[in-house]
Amino acid sequence: QVQLVESGGGVVQPGRSLRLSCACSGFTFNNYAMHWVRQAPGKGLEWVAVISYDENIKLYAESVKGRFTISRDNSENTLFLQMHSLRADDTAVYYCARDFSGGANDYWGQGTLVTVSS
Amino acid sequence: QSALTQPRSVSGSPGQSVTISCTGTSSDVGNYKYVSWYQQHPGKAPKLMIYDVSERPSGVPDRFSGSKSANTASLTISGLQAEDEADYYCCSYTVNYIYVFGTGTKVTVL
Numbered sequence: 001q002v003q004l005v006e007s008g009g010g011v012v013q014p015g016r017s018l019r020l021s022c023a024c025s026g027f028t029f030n031n032y033a034m035h036w037v038r039q040a041p042g043k044g045l046e047w048v049a050v051i052s053y054d055e056n057i058k059l060y061a062e063s064v065k066g067r068f069t070i071s072r073d074n075s076e077n078t079l080f081l082q083m084h085s086l087r088a089d090d091t092a093v094y095y096c097a098r099d100f101s102g103g104a105n106d107y108w109g110q111g112t113l114v115t116v117s118s
Numbered sequence: 119q120s121a122l123t124q125p126r127s128v129s130g131s132p133g134q135s136v137t138i139s140c141t142g143t144s145s146d147v148g149n150y151k152y153v154s155w156y157q158q159h160p161g162k163a164p165k166l167m168i169y170d171v172s173e174r175p176s177g178v179p180d181r182f183s184g185s186k187s188a189n190t191a192s193l194t195i196s197g198l199q200a201e202d203e204a205d206y207y208c209c210s211y212t213v214n215y216i217y218v219f220g221t222g223t224k225v226t227v228l
Contacts, residue, residue: 035217037164044121044222045156045164045207059216062119095163102152103209103217104169111163 002026002107004096009112012086022079022096022109030054030074033099036081038092039111046092049081050099064090086116122147122208122220129226130198138223140191140208146218148189152211155184155193159204167206168193195225203227 008020022034036048049060049070058070069082079096093113097105123141130136140147140155147153153171156164166175168184171191181196191210195202208220 037219044205045158045209045219047209047217047219050217061216097164100166100175101169101173102150102154103211104152104154104166105156105164106166106169106175108163108165 002098004098004107004109006094006096006109006112009094009114011115011117013118014087014116016086017082017084018086018114019083020081020094020096020112020114022081024077024079024096024098027098027107029072029077033057034070034072034079035097035099035103035105036070036079037095037097037105037108038090038114039095040089040092043092048094050103051079083114086114088116090114091116119146119212119214119216119218122210122218124206124208124220124223126221127224127226129228130195131228132198132200134198135194135196136198136225137195138193138206138208138225140193140210140220142189142191142210142218144189145214146189146210146212147186147191147208149213150211151186153184153186153191154209155182155191156207156209157202157204158207164207198227200227
């Protein structure tokens with residue numbers, strides 16, 4: 001069955017960096033674009049970034065552009081989110097998700113919590 | 119890119135129908151068929167309910183339907199059931215080649 005498992009979250013000080021991973025299984029990973037979506041505590045969903053199946057296209061929300069980098073390793077079926085210059089308002093549960101059609105995400109991970117605090 | 123506008127909450131009795139609106143602009147909802155809807159129960163990951171404005175993924179009950187008119191998309195839940203109580207979010211592709219979610223709507227089953 002399709003599984004997406006995020007890891008790498010934790011508590012980090014403002015200005016520091018963190019890398020999230022999303023291990024995928026149960027489907028042909030290199031056939032699908034993949035997204036990161038986050039949700040601050042008690043708040044709504046916020047789209048963060050998307051990467052095409054072949055890594056040629058990477059797009060970001062304005063709130064993270066220049067600080068976050070999305071990447072993937074198709075040989076390891078893994079999606080990544082490298083986060084730099086973290087701020088308090090980056091505190092959120094980060095979800096990875098598979099792009100089913102035109103940005104619609106049919107499978108999601110369980111999420112990993114990133115807390116930015118001194 | 120501003121979040122799409124949804125009502126904060128809607129409610130209905132079991133068996134009734136409720137409709138959630140998702141208002142954007144001609145730069146997002148009004149210009150693309152790539153509008154999707156998600157259901158999220160507390161502490162859980164979102165679940166895709168509708169994609170491409172009105173298409174239902176396999177396994178989603180046909181009580182859930184989607185539509186769009188101009189810059190506003192809508193999700194209708196017919197025959198409301200207790201398990202439909204959750205938060206719902208719309209999402210749209212935009213002219214900037216990125217995506218934007220709605221503000222979210224809490225559905226309460228009375």
